[in-house]
Every structure is written in structure tokens, then in C-alpha cells.
Amino acid sequence: MNRKRSKKLKIQTNGKSYTIKDSPLYRLRSKKKLANILKSDLNNLKKLRLDADNYHEFEDKGKGGKPRKIQCPCNGLEKIHSRIASLLCRIKTPDYLQSGKKGHSNVSNANVHLGSSCLLATDIKSFFPSTKRYMLFSFFFHSMECSADVADILSDLCTINGHIPTGSQISMPLAFWANSHMFDELYLLSVKHAVKMTVYVDDLTFSGDAVNKLFMSVTQRIITKHNQVMHPDKTKLYRGYESKLITGVVVKGDNLLVRNEQHKMLFSDVECWKAIKDIPSAINSNIAKKVIGRMHSMSVIDSKFKDKVRTLRISTAT
Structure with missing residues (x-):
């Protein structure tokens, strides 16, 4: 059943920024403490773990006019998502991540690659729907070192039909953390070859002299290894003299241009x-x-x- 959406809650970081080990969720082993951190109670969390009636689902037009399914949490789940998103957004992220940060944007992302020679622009196909529940469980259990039952609850609260919802405040930060091992491996590849790499939600950009068909092939292999798909229609390898389209901004030499x-x-x-x-x-x-x-x-x-x-x-x- 679809419910009317309530006013969107704001993510509250309260100016806090810390390492993952300083997060209240790190090494969380108590379900009762989890409920307290999420400003709820265990009975309420049990109810909200179910997909039924806890999401408002509808279709919207995406890029190119193609319909896409949107899932927005409701009936109290939006408050839980807002709280989890607020906690996740306080965790420091790598410099290569350009999205979800104050003072960063699609334009700052393109700006990193000014004056680039060769460049590879690509994105992860259906990034949120392809970020599955088991990836979230792995993040909470292995990276956050939560107990299995706490990781299980968090994974249920943060997924619909076994994947991250497309219209929640948790979607962007949690998709990054659930796929952070993939991004980190791509970054290590880039550092090894003196290549600049940036990530803007699901868009990946690599620039440098070593960016060629072989580099693109290795990049694709890493993405596939982590059970994601490099979008075949949104992957382009640019030569140094070409104008390059990066997250909606044209880069031509040392200049940013409007499309x-x-x-x-x-x-x-x-x-x-x-x-x-x-x-x-x-x-x-x-x-x-x-x-x-x-x-x-x-x-x-x-x-x-x-x-x-x-x-x-x-x-x-x-």
C-alpha cells in the first residue's frame, strides 16, 4: 500500500566528523543500545524491518525520460533512515569521493580533471538497486564490526526487496560504504598508475596518461568482481584533445563549459x-x-x- 509522504527530514551531522571507529554504530553488539541510538524501541524496529506499508513507491522519469522506480520510506521508517544517514554522514570519507560533502558538487568533481590528457568516464549500472542486502550486512558486520544480530536488523531496516531503496536519505551514503571495498581497490589501481580518480555517487572518472583500453579493462574487471556492472552505454574513453563530459559538465583543456x-x-x-x-x-x-x-x-x-x-x-x- 502506498502512503502519503511526509515532509523530508534533514540529515543532522551537528558539525561532527570522525573516523569509522568513532561512530556510535562501530562494534555495536546490543540490540537495545541500537534502538536507543536510533531513538526508537525494539518493538518499533521489529515492525519497521518489514517492507510492507513502510515505503511509498512510485515511478519517476530518470535521465533520458526513462521511467525509474522510486522507493521512499514512510510510517516512521523515514525517521530511522534519517538518523542512520546522519550517523553515516559524520564518518570521514576518502578524498576521491566528491558527492555528499559540503563544498563539493558535480562541478568540483569535473574540476579535478581539468587539463587532463586521456580520460575514462563511466558509472555503475542501477547502483542503488544493485547494492544488495548482503553487501549491507557485510559492511555492518565486517567494516563496522557489529554483532550479527545488530547487522541483521540494520540490513533489514535499510533495504526494500533485498536492495537499497532509491529514494531514501540513506541511499547515497550507505551505497558508498557498502561498495567502499570496490572503490578503494579502484583507487589503489589509480594511484599505482598515477591516475586521478573521483567518485560522484555512481559516476567514476579516471584521468591521466595511463588511462587507455587496458586500464578500462582492468577497471571493468574490478567492478565485476565486486558484483557490480560498468554501464555499457555510459562508458567512454576520451583522448587528450577531445572535449570531455564529466558529471554533466564539459571539460575542454583547462576550461569548464556548459553543455x-x-x-x-x-x-x-x-x-x-x-x-x-x-x-x-x-x-x-x-x-x-x-x-x-x-x-x-x-x-x-x-x-x-x-x-x-x-x-x-x-x-x-x-
């Missing part, structure tokens, strides 16, 4: 805005907000769009 696709969408939106810009209160219209939002997004890559936002505000009726 042509973004320019085309902005042009289309601006044409709609021109038709209503002289109408009273046009600045408060949805189309004006859409154009301004798109320009702000593009200004992170190219600062000239900040001036365009100012121009639009001045020339639009209030």
Missing part, C-alpha cells in the same frame, strides 16, 4: 519568458523562476550567467 543541451533548454525557456516579460508580476511567474533557476545552475560553471540573471530581473515586469 550544449543546457544552452538549448535555456534558449527555449527564454523564448517563453520573452512572451510574458512585460505582463505585470511576470517576475513571479513559473517561467521566470525556471529561467532564473537554470541560469543560476549554469553560473556555477560559467560566471557570465550571473550577469544574465541580473539583466532578466531588471527587464521583467514586477
Whole structure:
């Protein structure tokens, strides 16, 4: 049964940052203590371990317009997920991880690879659905050194139909930690060959002189070994002279550029805005907000769009 989603809870790190061994979840052996840490009780956790009625499921359009299934926790499970996510987000992550960190973004991820020679861009196919319950159990049991029963409860609480949900606050941090051995092995390969590596959720980028077809083959072998799949349609090997697309940003030599696709969408939106810009209160219209939002997004890559936002505000009726 689908339930109405409640207001999204915020992840609370309270400014804390520590190693995995300093996490309250580390070496947790008591179910009662787990319930206290999650600000709940054992009876409630037992109820929330079940998939039934604890998720709001629906379809949304993903990249390219393809439908994708979204699973959002509800009925109290969202509070548990928010608490677990808050604890996980306090654990220090490797420098190569660019997602889920303050001051980092898809743009900072692309920025690492400025001036790159050869580059490999790829991603993990169906990253959240392919991160299975046994991977979570392994993380909690082996990496966090929880007792088997505590790891079992946490694994049930954090999965639906045997995998990480796609629409929860735990999805991104837990998917990283559950696959951290794979990412670490890829990083060691990169260090060995003087290659720069970054991870942005499910996107992996490698740049350097040693990035070639053999490097790509070894990368794929490592990913497959860890029961994940390198997406065949989203894997590209770039030569040094080519413009490179990295997490939605174009890298050309030492410059970051906005994608042509973004320019085309902005042009289309601006044409709609021109038709209503002289109408009273046009600045408060949805189309004006859409154009301004798109320009702000593009200004992170190219600062000239900040001036365009100012121009639009001045020339639009209030």
C-alpha cells in the first residue's frame, strides 16, 4: 500500500566528523543500545524491518525520460533512515569521493580533471538497486564490526526487496560504504598508475596518461568482481584533445563549459519568458523562476550567467 509522504527530514551531522571507529554504530553488539541510538524501541524496529506499508513507491522519469522506480520510506521508517544517514554522514570519507560533502558538487568533481590528457568516464549500472542486502550486512558486520544480530536488523531496516531503496536519505551514503571495498581497490589501481580518480555517487572518472583500453579493462574487471556492472552505454574513453563530459559538465583543456543541451533548454525557456516579460508580476511567474533557476545552475560553471540573471530581473515586469 502506498502512503502519503511526509515532509523530508534533514540529515543532522551537528558539525561532527570522525573516523569509522568513532561512530556510535562501530562494534555495536546490543540490540537495545541500537534502538536507543536510533531513538526508537525494539518493538518499533521489529515492525519497521518489514517492507510492507513502510515505503511509498512510485515511478519517476530518470535521465533520458526513462521511467525509474522510486522507493521512499514512510510510517516512521523515514525517521530511522534519517538518523542512520546522519550517523553515516559524520564518518570521514576518502578524498576521491566528491558527492555528499559540503563544498563539493558535480562541478568540483569535473574540476579535478581539468587539463587532463586521456580520460575514462563511466558509472555503475542501477547502483542503488544493485547494492544488495548482503553487501549491507557485510559492511555492518565486517567494516563496522557489529554483532550479527545488530547487522541483521540494520540490513533489514535499510533495504526494500533485498536492495537499497532509491529514494531514501540513506541511499547515497550507505551505497558508498557498502561498495567502499570496490572503490578503494579502484583507487589503489589509480594511484599505482598515477591516475586521478573521483567518485560522484555512481559516476567514476579516471584521468591521466595511463588511462587507455587496458586500464578500462582492468577497471571493468574490478567492478565485476565486486558484483557490480560498468554501464555499457555510459562508458567512454576520451583522448587528450577531445572535449570531455564529466558529471554533466564539459571539460575542454583547462576550461569548464556548459553543455550544449543546457544552452538549448535555456534558449527555449527564454523564448517563453520573452512572451510574458512585460505582463505585470511576470517576475513571479513559473517561467521566470525556471529561467532564473537554470541560469543560476549554469553560473556555477560559467560566471557570465550571473550577469544574465541580473539583466532578466531588471527587464521583467514586477
